[in-house]
Amino acid sequence: MSAMTISARGLAKRYGKSVAVDRIDFDIAPGRIVGLIGPNGSGKTTTLKAMLGLIDFEGDMKVLGLDPRTQRDQLMRDVCFIADVAVLPRWISVAEAIEFVAGVHPRFNRRKCEEFLAHTKLDPKMRVKQMSKGMIVQLHLALVMAIDAKLLVLDEPTLGLDILYRKQFYKDLLERYFDEEKTIIVTTHQVEEIEHILTDLVFIRDGKLVLQATMDDVGERFHEVMVGSDKAEAARALKPIDERSVFGKTVFLFDGQPRDRLAELGELRTPGVADLFVATMKGTYA
């Protein structure tokens, strides 16, 4: 058994002739918050579903030392997930949802859940069908955060929520839930909003991993330089992975070029994950 939370070797999933996930390898250590970022149809959700034992797959994968295909029931004691927004059943009330999870989950802490809900506008008698999407996600998060799981998987947990709910969601997650024993894997298109909480970044494209790095590595490896037009040619000679124009200057994105050398060209910055993502995924839909 490995000490890794998740360890995958040659993980692949085919739907008929189309390949959703193409023999990928990765390891995720405990205590990390991993952002799994990729364009639509890149295999993100398929990878997560495989991890959670919701679908069959080829290759090997161990989650918390268990095979999600055959040991799913055991695995779900230590794994929680919010797969997609608003999947709570419409008929259930807040009180019923709490009673249900308390009844079936050995690691659920009812008091913690109620404490969290006290900070929201949710009332025990309220039913899911009367709630806004943001409130449903709050309820789901309250249920999930009160479970002392080792791995939490979030697939687009804030899709379609307004910015207040989105910010609050990640704030709660970080302040009230996360600790060094836990691992969180999150996918989202709102990359800017989660980059400050991530410890690791994984980019996926066409079923393949195109980047796997810690955020520290990303800071060391990738640099953005704002270059005046006089030095633009010199910058291009260093083979930037992306360039764009801002206020008459050009911003170049470099992968693996030494800092001091780039500093001569102009103002140096650490690129945002969103810019990195756009640069890496260039031509995806072409």
Add this chain to the structure above:
Amino acid sequence: MNTFPTLLKREFWEHKGGMLWAPVVVGGIMGLFAAGSMLFGATMARENMVGINGVRVSNLGEAIPPDKIAEVGAVMSFSYLPALMPFLAILTFVVLFYSLGSLYDDRRDRSVLFWKSMPVSETTSVLAKLTSILLVAPTLSLALGVIFGFGLVMMSTVTASVLGANLFGAVFSTSSVYTMPLGILSMVPVYALWALPSVAWFMLVSAWAKRAPFLWAVGVPVLSGIILSWSEAMFKAGLPHEWYWENVIGRLFGSIVPGVFFAYGNTDALEQQVQLIEANGPTSFALGQWVLAGYQTLATPTVWIGLALGIAMLALAIRLRRWREDAA
């Protein structure tokens, strides 16, 4: 943590409408009608406007011969059975639509992803649904029906006493007024065993269908029967199409109707009962014989063949539930 009772509770929350409110509302409305008509009848009778066999019913006490008073309790306790009919009709529809939606509805609204995020095996959750459909729903339905029946007995007795016939002693000292409800509730396991194959079929379709589980569940057997009958009409190959309609398709949909098992089971005890009642009226109804007849239907071999098929279909439904992705 106690998984199975929690799962049963969850089933009840979701299906409270069909399992509790529908029978309560229907029972309530019928009760009001019954009370209203009795009140109306009693009022009219007291005003000497109505008579029975020429006797003014304001003196009902005198109209009933003393030797007949002892039989009143038996007649009234028999009335539990007709009082049960509307509840059984509701139960039939609840069982049909509950089982058809049981493994489909949550895939359609994607809440299956929430249920699957809990440490509950598919086997446990499917068995909880089955238990809820075959045991909890019928028990509730029959219990409510019996309460309604008891209410009718009460109302009739009160009405009679208003009209001058004090039947309280006669009615409430009749043991069958109390044993009848027990006899009725004791039929739940028999019903469950007869209905299991049908419910298993509906649950299998529910776990499998990408859309319209009702059409698949009804369409496949009916179409297969039509094809068989048509082939027989065309080729006269001696295909057992009549047997198929009666014992496969008929059983499939008939078995979820409570009490129909009496028709499929080969029971002498029941026939004797029916003959006795036809000859001598409801006072000759013997509860013990009737319960025995119910349990005797389980001696029919097709019950056990059906059960074996049902269990196989359930196993398949559990497997589908484990790997099936969301419905359309």
